[in-house]
Amino acid sequence: MKMGVDRAYVSGMERGQQNVTLLTMWHLSEALGVRPADLLDETVEEAET
Secondary structure, three states: OOOOOOHHHHHHHHOOOOOOOHHHHHHHHHHHOOOHHHHHHHHHHHHHO
């Protein structure tokens, strides 16, 4: 996946150790072919439990 972000940064995002900017969220959603909101749905559900 090409989105101009270092693998270590993506790994940190996955582990919750990196803050994600809106621009990075946009690029990630474009690369994955999903809406930016789709990337947040699971995170919101986890926070509510």
